[in-house]
Every structure is written in structure tokens, then in C-alpha cells.
Amino acid sequence: MIRTAALDLPVRGALPALRSALDEHGGAVLAAPPGTGKTTLVPLVLAGLLDDTPVRRVLVAEPRRMAARAAARRMAWLLGEEAGDRVGFTVRGERRVSRRTVVEVVTTGVLLQRLQRDPELPGVHTVLLDECHERHLDADTAMAFLLDVRAALRPELRVLAASATTDTAAWARLMGGVPVVEAQDVLHPVEVVWAPATRPVRPPHGMRVDPALLEHAAAVVHRALREREGDVLCFLPGVGEIARVAGMLGSVPGVEVLQVHGRAPTSVQDAALAPGTRRRVLLATAVAESSLTVPGVRVVVDCGLAREPRTDHARGLGALTTVRVSRAAARQRAGRAGREGPGTVYRCWSQADDAGRPVRPAPEIAVADLAAFALQAACWGDPEATGLALLDTPAAGAMAAARDTLRAVGAVGPDGRVTERGVRMARLGLHPRLARALLDGARTTGVRRAAEVVALLSEEPPREYGDDLAAAWRSARRGGDAYAGRWRAEAGRLTAAMAESAAPQAPDAAVGAAARQGGAEEEGQVTDDLAAGLIAALAFPERVARQRGGGYLMASGTAAELADGTRLSGSRWLAVAVADRPVSASSARVRMAAVIDEATARTAAAPLLSSYEEVVWDSADSGDVVAREVRRLGAIELSSRALRSPGPDAVRAALLDGLRREGVGLLRWSREAEGLRQRMAFLHRELGAPWPDVSDEALLDRVDEWLGVELGAARRRADLARADAGAALSRLLPWAGGEAVRFEELAPERIEVPSGSRIRVAYGDGQPVLAAKLQELFGWQETPRIAGGRVPLLVHLLSPAGRPAAVTADLASFWRDGYRSVRAELRGRYPKHPWPEDPSTAQPTLRTNRRA
Structure with a gap:
């Protein structure tokens, strides 16, 4: 019929x-x-x-x-x-x-x-x-x-x-x-009511939704019940938000409240799709956007949020995140109110905000973890996925991360082609990580127990189950809720799938031994707590974490923090099953984890184990070369011991790093060395090539040319401090072209003045300075010039006490115009020193006037 x-x-x-x-x-x-x-x-x-x-x-x-x-x-x-x-x-x-x-x-x-x-x-x-x-x-x-x-x-x-x-x-x-x-669009007209919150609402952050928005959504539902006829469909981002809004709505006389989502019992899902006997409020996730018509719905309340997958490939963290719905999705949601007659949509945001929303949702291939997709492509015979007809090409970085994951779990070989193990993993209908945990963990825990834990990891348990994976496992076993029912069904499916795809496998002695060390009840049997930890660690080896300070450090290098009051606090080692890292946070937040021991961590994350010599410049602590033999599990340091004779190349690299971090001030810069550097800098500034740049940056760029000998002989900071920087720096002078022989001529260290004294020239960032007592320069008409006559010295004429009396770059002009005022000011103060009326013909001297 x-x-x-x-x-x-x-x-x-x-x-x-x-x-x-x-x-x-x-x-x-x-x-x-x-x-x-x-x-x-x-x-x-x-x-x-x-x-x-x-x-x-x-x-x-x-x-x-x-x-x-x-x-x-x-x-x-x-x-x-x-x-x-x-x-x-x-x-x-x-x-x-x-x-x-x-x-x-x-x-x-x-x-x-x-x-x-x-x-x-x-x-x-x-x-x-x-x-x-x-x-x-x-x-x-x-x-x-x-x-x-x-x-x-x-x-x-x-x-x-x-x-x-x-x-x-x-x-x-x-x-x-x-x-x-x-097909012809027969949707009835849908009136749009803009209903933004009256008080500020913080934007979504990770999985967090501002409670103020949920309170507002509940208030809008009550408003819709008063103002319109028909059932009300309210869109919310997730199961947790649905439960909270349901609690806020309370008991509404004559109204049935249904919570509709992918985790809801089949009976609830069926009830949502059947006509109701009384007025209904359906609180739903995005599953209600495009499925079959929900009878009786004439009003939609849209909170404007949805959940989408996001993956941090660098840290191996993937999770759902809350985002603003696109305009296309908002139209889909609104259309639910016009299926059976004219309807109304209440949007919990402003019309101005609507214009800034994305046009359509991001395709999952652009934002999700691609490991499962990459395994599908490899099983299909196209490991690079370059021959597949796709609307959007997967990002190269995301595909590279996915292939790394597949190689790590043994699903593909070095050439990227799928292995027999990979085919078996694909047929389990799991993410490759979970398939690996099921296959390898079952050897130690038994198939049924491994399947039960993997089923927990396949669909994250309700929040009331807590963040302890082993405790959640026990809750699911006891539970009579909808989640427990789905969990049992999935565990049964996985157990059957393992039997169907069974292949002879030798027991993993290493995994078994590690698990038994954690507290076996009998030979070959591991406790539930350690079984949960082993499976989680096998699925996410880069997330095994060791306590560090008040938090944890994962093998991936990401810091992690537990929630306050969790029973996991104080555990030395954890296998983190679920974690996310908000954009602005420095640490990941642990959503679910299991306690493990070091032996289990080492076994599950064996590919991340490494032992190597580490020779580094420790700028944070000793400020010197530190040489150690280190054993690590990814970023987690397991042990270390001092190296007596580190390799010279490694030491040299560490010293170079120290120079780059702390600068060439690590060397011994005598007065002569500083002067040499200033003179070389002067010639580079005034004449350019072939005179070298001797700034810090330039010296570090050419460190091999001028400091190679000293670096080769140095083993620690003290050796650098003893190195003669001036002797090393002279190697940069242009010896090859012969210009270096003119260095003293072009940038003299000292200048002989008329009194016979050899006065040091001060080279700095500006014009070079010659500072000499005024009486020593009597008779000197021309200001001395250096750099091949291009640059006059700036002469500082000093009083007998060595204080500046005048500054000039034109001695002839000074003797003619400026000397008289200086003579009038100083002759009474220094009567024992000669102050001739005509300094141009006077005898230069360092002495005072002779007594008669």
C-alpha cells in the first residue's frame, strides 16, 4: 500500500x-x-x-x-x-x-x-x-x-x-x-526576527560558549512560545549546551522538551520525526539542519553557533571548536520553519553581525585531520590523492602530517603504499590511530577489553563520566543511559570486526611486560586502569605526558594542564586521550586521560625514544657549554649524564650559538682591540670595500674567517674570554689585495703633533677626534686629515689641566679668530704656561715658562 x-x-x-x-x-x-x-x-x-x-x-x-x-x-x-x-x-x-x-x-x-x-x-x-x-x-x-x-x-x-x-x-x-x-522550492515564507542579546556576549572560544548566550537562547525560546504558534526548533552547538538550555527552560506547562542530537537515544530521534501529541520544543544540534522534515515545526530559534573540526597538525591535537554559523547554514536552519506553512526564525544576533559571517561553512577536507582520508586514498591505490576528483585539494601540510601518522602506526610503508596491516586497519571502520590501538593493545588486554576502551575513544563519553578514562570505562559498564547503549553496541561491533579480520599475530612481549609491571592481578592479566592507559597511549603516543611543575609536558612538546579537582592530579605519567588547546593559551587542556607508568609510556611511544649526545649553550642557567648524554621520549627528558669528551664539532657549534645569543662581548676586548675595531669601522664607513664591516651582525656572519682558530681551541666560555679579539680581528684586514699595508696610514692609531708627542686618535661613530693640549700645537696651521685626505680630524684643544678649551676642524681659523678669547680666559688661571700673542710662530711645548 x-x-x-x-x-x-x-x-x-x-x-x-x-x-x-x-x-x-x-x-x-x-x-x-x-x-x-x-x-x-x-x-x-x-x-x-x-x-x-x-x-x-x-x-x-x-x-x-x-x-x-x-x-x-x-x-x-x-x-x-x-x-x-x-x-x-x-x-x-x-x-x-x-x-x-x-x-x-x-x-x-x-x-x-x-x-x-x-x-x-x-x-x-x-x-x-x-x-x-x-x-x-x-x-x-x-x-x-x-x-x-x-x-x-x-x-x-x-x-x-x-x-x-x-x-x-x-x-x-x-x-x-x-x-x-x-526541483521547485515550495518553502512557505519565513519571517526573520533579529533578536540579539541585550547585554554583551563573549565570542565562542574553543569549546566554550558564554553562558549569557545560552540564557538568552532560553529566553528567546520562551518568547517564541508566547508570540507564535507551532513547535519550536532551537539550534545549539553541542550536547552540553542543549542540556544546559533544557535545564534553563525548566518545565513549561503543556510543552514537551526534546533533546535531539547524534548521541540521543533512537527513541528520542524517532519521536522528533513523528507528530507530537502536544506542543514541543526541540533543542537540536546541526543534525537537524538538513534531515527529514520535523512535523509541527513553525518556529526556529537559532543561537548562531556550530561545531566544526579543527586540527593543530604541529602539536597533534584535534578537536571540535565552536564557530559562528555561515549564512548558508543559517538559511538552511531558517528553512526548517517553512516546511509545512508560514514560519518564523528568531536569530540570536543582529542584522549587522549577519553581514560579517562566512558565506558558507568550510569544507571538512580543509580543516580536519586527514589521516583517515589518507588511509582511504592509500587503500584505493592513490597514496598522494593526486588522482582523485575532489572539489578541494587537501593542503600539502595536512597530508604530510597524515602520512607521517600512517607510517608511525604501520598502515603504510616508506613508499606510502598501504600495507596488509593498513588494509586491516581500514576495514575496522576506525581512525587509523584507534585501529592501531585496537590491533596492538588486544595482544595484551584481550580483544574485548581493547574494543571497549577504543569504543570509549571513538565517541567521547558524557561530561558526567569525568576525565579519568578508566573511571569512565567503569561508568559505561554500569550505565543504563543512551551513551552506554551505543558504547556496548560499538564495542560488540569492534570485537566482531577483529574476529572477521583476524590474522595470526605473535604476542607483543614488550607491550605485555610493560603492562604487567603496572600492577597485574595475575600472570598475563593487566588491570583495567593500566589497560585503559595502554590503549590510549597506543592511540596517541605523542600525548603521553609526564608531570612537570604544576602541569604536564607531552611527548609532542606541548604543555598540558588538568582541570581543578580531578582525581588524575598528582599522577607522575598520563596517557592523554582528549585534549584541546585554545588559540591564545600556552597549554593544552586535558579533557580525558588515564594514569600510566613510565614502562607503558616507553612501550607505547617507542618510536619517539631517542638517546643522543647533546652539546648546547645553556644561556638560561650556566651561560656556558653544557655537554650531556640524554635519553628522551619525544620532548620528555628521561635521563641525562655529563659527557667527558664531547665532539669538537658539537662544542664549536655550541660556542657559536653562545656568540649569537650573547654577542662578541664574550671575547677579551682590550683597549687596543677596541681601537682596532673602531678604526676598521671608520674606514668601512668612509671608504667602503675592501675595508670590512665589523658590526656585531657582520662579525657573527663571518666568524669562521676571523675567529676560526680561537673557536677551534676553545671548549668553554672561559676559553673565549681569554681569546685576543684584536689579534683575531686583524685577520679581516684586506691582506690579499695589499690594501692592509696602508691601514696605519689611512686610519693611524696616533698622530705626531708639533711638540713631538704622539697623540692617540679617538675613533667613534662620528668624526675622529685628536685631543691635545693647546701649547703642543703652536705653529700647526693645517688640520691633519686622514682616510687619504678625505676626513679632517676634529681637534679638541685642551687647557693645561686637560679640560677642553676649544673644538675646531680648522686650526688656521682658530689661531686667527678664536685664540685671543681663549688666551684672555686662561692666561690668568695658568700663569706658568706660555700664552704668546702670536701662536703661529711660537715654539710648541709641554713645559711651563722658565723662571728667570
Whole structure:
């Protein structure tokens, strides 16, 4: 019995064009807004279940388990059947199909598994990839694989991309220029009400959402209940925020509050998609953006936030982060209010703020950890993913980090090609890190216990389970909540998958021995606490962490901090399972971890173990060369001992580092050495090449040329302090071209004055200075010039007491015009010294007047 609702959906008008496109081109892009029937009517028609056309098998891929189950049940209901008859579904941990199944709805992850096992998809006539506009990585990958299958194996396979937006041209080009078929938009008008908070709201930061925004969202829900009719759908970023807003709403008379998200029990998800017996408020994450129509919803309250994956490839930290929703996503959310009649959307932000939001969400391939994608590509035979038809090319850095991860867990070989172990890991349906932990950890803990811990790591437990992984494991075993049910199902799936893919493996004696050292109850048996830590450490070896001060240092080099009051505090070693690092924070925050010991850390992170000689300049402590033999686990120093005879090259490199850090002042700069450097600097400034630059930067750049001998003989700071900088510096003089012989002439150290004294010239940053007593210069008409006559000396004429009496660069002018005033001022103060009226003809002298 076919229900008439199946025949009245708006997409029906586009079906002739869609069939024609698939017949002629083998592919098409269907642009159909939410509520038009693209997810339910189209598969039934293509499968021949609504008319007299031949029955053909159709595979529908949805990005989320909730959507896959709901779509299958809705199509089965339209046929008057239960899911599992002619329409079935397969999601991770649940499968309802039969021999009669013609339309099967799967998640994109399940589709990828099938393509890897048998790329031809035998018996499948058409594959429909739904919600392509959401740009999930699995969906992008599945499309690339399907296009390969059509090109090389099954040109008759039909591929249909369905999108709820009009941004379909790129998909059509990617699929080889297939037609775009548009379904009529029958959404009813939706009034937009801008409802920003009246008090300041801090922007989201990492996973944190300002409680003020949640309070405001709850208030807007109450306002919507007062002002509008119909059920209210409120979009919130995550499960925690949904729970808090539900608590703020409290008990509303005559209103049922449902919490709808991917972790919700199946019964709650089913209830959300069925008509209610009383008015409802549905608090939902983004899973409600594009799935099937939620009956009764006429009002949407949008808090304006969503969660997206982000990966810090440098630190190996990946987590969800809270972001402002794009304008495209906001339109999708608003459309939920117009599915069944005119509706209203309350946006918890201002119209001015809306203009600054991104146009559309970032594709997952641009922001997520690509290790699983890289393993899929390697299993497909394209390790570099350069031959895949993708809308966006994965970033080179992210792919390099992903390949490093795959090599570390043994999924690919040095050449990047997938190993047998990698194929087995891919078939487990896990992230490669978790697959590695399951395979290797099961040898020590047993398959079932390893599967249970990996299931915990696959879907982070509720916050009330705490941050201790072992304690959360015990809570899940005891729990009767929805999470515990999903956890048991996933643990069972993984246990079965391990049995299906079992291969003979020798026990890992090292892993077993390390685990038993942590407190085994009996031979070959490890405690639950240590089993949890071992699995977490195998999955995330770079996150094993040792206590340092008030926090921890992970093997990756990232500092980490525990939450206040956690029972993990005081543990010497941790295996950090979940951590994130806010943009402005110096340390990562540990969300979940397990206590381990050093032996487990060494075993799980064995590739990070290193032992080497470390010869460095320790500027923070000793300010000298420090030579040690060090053993490290990544960035964690396990032990060290002093080296008696470090290699000369290493010592030299450390001394160079010290010079660069602290400058050439580490050398002994005598007065003569300083003078030599100033004279060389003067010639470089005035004459340029070949006279060398002797600034600190230039000297450090050419340190081998002038300080090589001293560096070769030095072993520590004290040796540098004894080195004669002047003797070393003279090596930079232009000896090769012969100009060095003129150094004394061009930049003399001393100048002989008329009295016969040899006076030192002061070279500084400005004009060189000759400072001499006035009486010694009698008769000297021309100011001496240096640098080949280019630069006159600045003469400081001193009183008999050695104090400046006058400064001039023109002695002849001084004797003529300035001397009289100086003579009048000083002759009474220094009567014993000669003060002739005509200094130009007077005898220069250092002596006083002779007594008669």
C-alpha cells in the first residue's frame, strides 16, 4: 500500500528531467530544497517501487546515522512497510535489510567500506549521495571513488549528487559536466526576527560558549512560545549546551522538551520525526539542519553557533571548536520553519553581525585531520590523492602530517603504499590511530577489553563520566543511559570486526611486560586502569605526558594542564586521550586521560625514544657549554649524564650559538682591540670595500674567517674570554689585495703633533677626534686629515689641566679668530704656561715658562 503522501511531494515535477539526465549522462546533480522529497521520493522512483518501471537496486548515502535511519523509516512508511523489507538501512552498529531490500540507506562511512571491499558495487544500479552541500569529508571521498569506478570499472553505474542548495555548478563540473536538475522550492515564507542579546556576549572560544548566550537562547525560546504558534526548533552547538538550555527552560506547562542530537537515544530521534501529541520544543544540534522534515515545526530559534573540526597538525591535537554559523547554514536552519506553512526564525544576533559571517561553512577536507582520508586514498591505490576528483585539494601540510601518522602506526610503508596491516586497519571502520590501538593493545588486554576502551575513544563519553578514562570505562559498564547503549553496541561491533579480520599475530612481549609491571592481578592479566592507559597511549603516543611543575609536558612538546579537582592530579605519567588547546593559551587542556607508568609510556611511544649526545649553550642557567648524554621520549627528558669528551664539532657549534645569543662581548676586548675595531669601522664607513664591516651582525656572519682558530681551541666560555679579539680581528684586514699595508696610514692609531708627542686618535661613530693640549700645537696651521685626505680630524684643544678649551676642524681659523678669547680666559688661571700673542710662530711645548 503506497501512501498518497509519496505522490504529492514537490520534487515529483523534476523527476522526468532527472530520469532523462541519468539515462543520457549516467549522472546528475539534483538541487532540491529541504522538504521537497529528494531524500524519500527520488530513491523510491529510481528503484521502480512507485510505478511499473523495472525494479533496480538503489544505494542512498547520508552523512549522519540519524538521517540514514530516519530516511529509511520514512520511505518504508510511504510504502506501508517496516524498515528492513524493501527499504532498509545500514549504519555503524545497526543493520536492517533483507533479501527483498531494493533501497538501502547507508552512511557515507559505510559506503566507503563497501567501495574498498568491492569497488564494482555488484547489483547496485544507482548511488545517491545526499546532502552534498554539507561537504563532509567522507562524502567528498565517496564521490571521488564513485567517479573512478564509473571511469574504469562500471560506466553504467549511475551517480546522483543531491544538494539542498543551489551551489551545484561545481559538482556538475566535477562529475564530468552532467546536467543540474532543479526541483521547485515550495518553502512557505519565513519571517526573520533579529533578536540579539541585550547585554554583551563573549565570542565562542574553543569549546566554550558564554553562558549569557545560552540564557538568552532560553529566553528567546520562551518568547517564541508566547508570540507564535507551532513547535519550536532551537539550534545549539553541542550536547552540553542543549542540556544546559533544557535545564534553563525548566518545565513549561503543556510543552514537551526534546533533546535531539547524534548521541540521543533512537527513541528520542524517532519521536522528533513523528507528530507530537502536544506542543514541543526541540533543542537540536546541526543534525537537524538538513534531515527529514520535523512535523509541527513553525518556529526556529537559532543561537548562531556550530561545531566544526579543527586540527593543530604541529602539536597533534584535534578537536571540535565552536564557530559562528555561515549564512548558508543559517538559511538552511531558517528553512526548517517553512516546511509545512508560514514560519518564523528568531536569530540570536543582529542584522549587522549577519553581514560579517562566512558565506558558507568550510569544507571538512580543509580543516580536519586527514589521516583517515589518507588511509582511504592509500587503500584505493592513490597514496598522494593526486588522482582523485575532489572539489578541494587537501593542503600539502595536512597530508604530510597524515602520512607521517600512517607510517608511525604501520598502515603504510616508506613508499606510502598501504600495507596488509593498513588494509586491516581500514576495514575496522576506525581512525587509523584507534585501529592501531585496537590491533596492538588486544595482544595484551584481550580483544574485548581493547574494543571497549577504543569504543570509549571513538565517541567521547558524557561530561558526567569525568576525565579519568578508566573511571569512565567503569561508568559505561554500569550505565543504563543512551551513551552506554551505543558504547556496548560499538564495542560488540569492534570485537566482531577483529574476529572477521583476524590474522595470526605473535604476542607483543614488550607491550605485555610493560603492562604487567603496572600492577597485574595475575600472570598475563593487566588491570583495567593500566589497560585503559595502554590503549590510549597506543592511540596517541605523542600525548603521553609526564608531570612537570604544576602541569604536564607531552611527548609532542606541548604543555598540558588538568582541570581543578580531578582525581588524575598528582599522577607522575598520563596517557592523554582528549585534549584541546585554545588559540591564545600556552597549554593544552586535558579533557580525558588515564594514569600510566613510565614502562607503558616507553612501550607505547617507542618510536619517539631517542638517546643522543647533546652539546648546547645553556644561556638560561650556566651561560656556558653544557655537554650531556640524554635519553628522551619525544620532548620528555628521561635521563641525562655529563659527557667527558664531547665532539669538537658539537662544542664549536655550541660556542657559536653562545656568540649569537650573547654577542662578541664574550671575547677579551682590550683597549687596543677596541681601537682596532673602531678604526676598521671608520674606514668601512668612509671608504667602503675592501675595508670590512665589523658590526656585531657582520662579525657573527663571518666568524669562521676571523675567529676560526680561537673557536677551534676553545671548549668553554672561559676559553673565549681569554681569546685576543684584536689579534683575531686583524685577520679581516684586506691582506690579499695589499690594501692592509696602508691601514696605519689611512686610519693611524696616533698622530705626531708639533711638540713631538704622539697623540692617540679617538675613533667613534662620528668624526675622529685628536685631543691635545693647546701649547703642543703652536705653529700647526693645517688640520691633519686622514682616510687619504678625505676626513679632517676634529681637534679638541685642551687647557693645561686637560679640560677642553676649544673644538675646531680648522686650526688656521682658530689661531686667527678664536685664540685671543681663549688666551684672555686662561692666561690668568695658568700663569706658568706660555700664552704668546702670536701662536703661529711660537715654539710648541709641554713645559711651563722658565723662571728667570
